[in-house]
Amino acid sequence: MVETYxxxxxxxxxxxxYRLTERGTGELTQFRSQWAAFSATVDDLIGREPR
Known part of the structure; x- marks a missing residue:
């Protein structure tokens, strides 16, 4: 997912x-979309205001 030169x-x-490969870019995009929901859930659990 990462290549070097x-x-x-x-x-x-x-x-x-270092740079992301095409697959790495796809994985990062997927992670970012999942992170928003996960982060909001954690914020709800600990009582912080959502960003």
Whole structure:
């Protein structure tokens, strides 16, 4: 779900970067949609105002 790549740097060592794959982006989208409902439920349970 995550891939890495390296890129030369003008200063210092070669840099390593990370990015989501297409599958990772899909998983993140699904997680975000589930998180809203989960978070609202927890807020109700602990008595905080929903955001």
């Amino acid at each position: 390296t890129q030369d740097s003008d200063v210092g060592p070669t840099r390593k970067y």
